[in-house]
Amino acid sequence: MNTKDLGFNSKLVHAGDFQDEFGSAVTPIYQTSTFSFKNSQHGADLFAGKEKGYIYTRIGNPTIEALENKLAELENGYKGIALSSGMAAVSAVYMTVLSQGDHMISTGAVYGPSRGVMETHFSKFGVSYSYIDTSNLEEIKKSIRPNTKLLYLETPANPTITLTDIKKASEIAHEHGIIVCVDNTFCSPYLQQPLDLGADIALHSLTKFINGHADIVGGALIAKSKELYDQLRKTMVYTGGNMDPHQAFMVIRGVKTLSLRIDKAQENAHQIAEFLENHKKVEWVKYPGLKSFPQYDLAREQMKGFGSMISFGLKGGYEAGKILMDNVKLATLAVSLGGVETLIQHPSSMTHAGVSKENKALAHISDGLVRYSAGIENVEDLINDLKQALSRVDLNQ
Numbered sequence: 001m002n003t004k005d006l007g008f009n010s011k012l013v014h015a016g017d018f019q020d021e022f023g024s025a026v027t028p029i030y031q032t033s034t035f036s037f038k039n040s041q042h043g044a045d046l047f048a049g050k051e052k053g054y055i056y057t058r059i060g061n062p063t064i065e066a067l068e069n070k071l072a073e074l075e076n077g078y079k080g081i082a083l084s085s086g087m088a089a090v091s092a093v094y095m096t097v098l099s100q101g102d103h104m105i106s107t108g109a110v111y112g113p114s115r116g117v118m119e120t121h122f123s124k125f126g127v128s129y130s131y132i133d134t135s136n137l138e139e140i141k142k143s144i145r146p147n148t149k150l151l152y153l154e155t156p157a158n159p160t161i162t163l164t165d166i167k168k169a170s171e172i173a174h175e176h177g178i179i180v181c182v183d184n185t186f187c188s189p190y191l192q193q194p195l196d197l198g199a200d201i202a203l204h205s206l207t208k209f210i211n212g213h214a215d216i217v218g219g220a221l222i223a224k225s226k227e228l229y230d231q232l233r234k235t236m237v238y239t240g241g242n243m244d245p246h247q248a249f250m251v252i253r254g255v256k257t258l259s260l261r262i263d264k265a266q267e268n269a270h271q272i273a274e275f276l277e278n279h280k281k282v283e284w285v286k287y288p289g290l291k292s293f294p295q296y297d298l299a300r301e302q303m304k305g306f307g308s309m310i311s312f313g314l315k316g317g318y319e320a321g322k323i324l325m326d327n328v329k330l331a332t333l334a335v336s337l338g339g340v341e342t343l344i345q346h347p348s349s350m351t352h353a354g355v356s357k358e359n360k361a362l363a364h365i366s367d368g369l370v371r372y373s374a375g376i377e378n379v380e381d382l383i384n385d386l387k388q389a390l391s392r393v394d395l396n397q
Contacts, residue, residue: 003073008190013256016070018062027066029249033057059237063245067252068220071210074189074255075202077222079229081236082248086185086205088241089219090114093181093201096228096235097150100126104150105143107134107164109157109363111183112355131362134164135295137172144176153199154183155192159347159371160364161286161311163295166302170198179228185209185338190259191305195224201232208338211254212261216247261340261376265308268382269374275383276312281320281393283313283368308374309337318367320393321346327392330377330385337373342382344372
């Protein structure tokens with residue numbers, strides 16, 4: 001069935017799926033490492049690319065390809081690549097686009113390991129980088145060098161929820177022949193489609209919203225062009241970062257309810273953000289759906305919904321953040337995001353505990369910042385949970 005002209009929800013359910021010879025109603029799991037050839041000529045033709053088929057699961061697998069095709073349709077891209085983790089996807093982009101002597105520009109508040117692998121590993125091979133406030137287009141212009149090859153954006157940024165104008169940033173980059181990759185994990189293709197806005201690569205941690213049930217780890221890349229897809233695919237195959245067929249099956253199952261889950265979670269998030277904005281112990285709230293959000297107009301323009309991620313600052317700073325973490329009961333104290341369950345974390349005492357004060361300040365990660373991933377529970381219960389935990393915060397200490 002041709003699903004390209006179907007609506008988004010229909011694509012969630014049907015895009016990429018296929019029936020096997022037995023008429024399976026869902027995409028089967030091809031849990032095999034290798035595939036047999038009909039004869040020696042068939043094998044030779046497969047390796048030469050003269051015939052379509054499967055050789056070895058690291059190179060390609062029917063279950064994994066079904067997921068890749070579904071993701072490509074959701075992001076309006078040429079084709080997708082499923083990988084073993086979000087970081088495998090990040091590393092594949094860096095390895096494909098950047099060579100010795102090249103330079104990358106990236107969002108300052110980008111996901112910690114995306115920055116860490118660049119600073120600790122790729123820098124050893126002669127790659128340089130600039131971490132800046134990409135929401136400021138002038139900073140992007142000033143940071144471009146003759147050897148800049150990649151603009152790596154995360155929008156909304158983690159954990160500050162700062163937005164970057166994908167369309168304008170891509171226009172600037174393309175004037176200089178720079179490839180643009182957007183980490184679209186916080187939005188998923190339901191709320192934002194970077195390729196339609198000018199980006200060349202959309203990246204996802206499938207662990208988060210797309211799978212949505214906190215039971216697998218996976219990543220994905222969707223390329224806008226065949227040329228870039230072929231390059232990224234070759235990197236994945238050579239480095240062995242492929243997804244497992246059972247992982248792919250789980251993501252195919254999870255993504256079918258993406259829109260239903262996000263609709264409920266972002267409805268909860270909006271009400272929770274309004275509650276927090278009026279709480280005396282909360283200094284500030286960043287949620288794209290609040291009219292007080294500095295980039296509210298950009299959020300309405302580039303996103304199809306405001307999402308379920310909230311950042312807020314506690315007046316009591318670092319100690320207040322720890323007290324809140326130790327007293328929530330319904331929200332789960334854990335890293336990650338985008339599941340049906342609500343998660344909460346305090347970057348300064350958890351994910352960014354090892355980051356210097358200077359770098360945290362540059363990334364606008366304050367000691368009192370709390371990141372909240374709203375789930376699909378009853379919103380009254382979530383608000384009451386925050387209310388009782390905030391009551392333990394003593395601003396006079």
